[in-house]
Amino acid sequence: MExxxxxxxxxxxxxxxxxxxxxxxxxxxxxxxxxxxxxxxxRHVVVDLGRVDFLxxxxxxxxxxxxxxxxxxxxxxxxxxDKEPLLKIFRITALDQVFPLHPTVEAATxxxx
Amino acid sequence: MATVRLSFSPAPVHVRTARLVGVAVARRAxxxxxxxxEVRLAIGEACTRAVALHRQYGVAEPVLVEMSDSGTYAxxxxxxxxxxxxxxxxxxxxxxxxxxxxxxxxxxxxxxxALLAGFVEDLQVRPVDDGIGTEVRMVWPLHx
Numbered sequence: 394m395e396x397x398x399x400x401x402x403x404x405x406x407x408x409x410x411x412x413x414x415x416x417x418x419x420x421x422x423x424x425x426x427x428x429x430x431x432x433x434x435x436r437h438v439v440v441d442l443g444r445v446d447f448l449x450x451x452x453x454x455x456x457x458x459x460x461x462x463x464x465x466x467x468x469x470x471x472x473x474x475d476k477e478p479l480l481k482i483f484r485i486t487a488l489d490q491v492f493p494l495h496p497t498v499e500a501a502t503x504x505x506x
Numbered sequence: 507m508a509t510v511r512l513s514f515s516p517a518p519v520h521v522r523t524a525r526l527v528g529v530a531v532a533r534r535a536x537x538x539x540x541x542x543x544e545v546r547l548a549i550g551e552a553c554t555r556a557v558a559l560h561r562q563y564g565v566a567e568p569v570l571v572e573m574s575d576s577g578t579y580a581x582x583x584x585x586x587x588x589x590x591x592x593x594x595x596x597x598x599x600x601x602x603x604x605x606x607x608x609x610x611x612x613x614x615x616x617x618x619x620a621l622l623a624g625f626v627e628d629l630q631v632r633p634v635d636d637g638i639g640t641e642v643r644m645v646w647p648l649h650x
Contacts, residue, residue: 414522
């Protein structure tokens, strides 16, 4: 399934909804969109992985890149994910200790992430 | 003997094809349904790694994927990059992952290896027997 990207605003948070497959071919588009959002002033970014059905190391690298960029800019970056296969990927790579992970967008935006 | 052999030019767009073929052959061979996500991810990571090495070293030769189902489901992903390029694969801990000085490529490589090691119990990364390159060999049990 092709990558899909949609942005909406929830309070002070910019929510990027990602769907489809995030891999070595599609991850550059995700990186580009995240950079656009940050360059245009978004400082509290939530990436909703709810409709992602494949995520590989390239996609994870892009997400870590955005986290670091926002941290440098005194912003916040968090992920929404409640699918066990994806959560397992975060655990195996130890990235569950790097990203704030929330089960819902409400939890991510309400938690002041 | 390989039941299915696929070779593709080292471009990111073809990695998805390799994943799809790898999972289709795994399903047909009798790999347990609940392992197929891991098979898909592992084949993808091995092919992504091979494509990255070919591009890094300017190797235009194709990446080879061989799938065989005699007794177990065995997948070989063979690259033709200089062997020293493969050394230095290591899983990163959380502090290293969050380290500002680690660039995205290094991080992706480390994370990719962590995924391979984490999802494939029977994993070998070794020099190819003939010529230059490395093979990533992954084996899953069959239930049929």
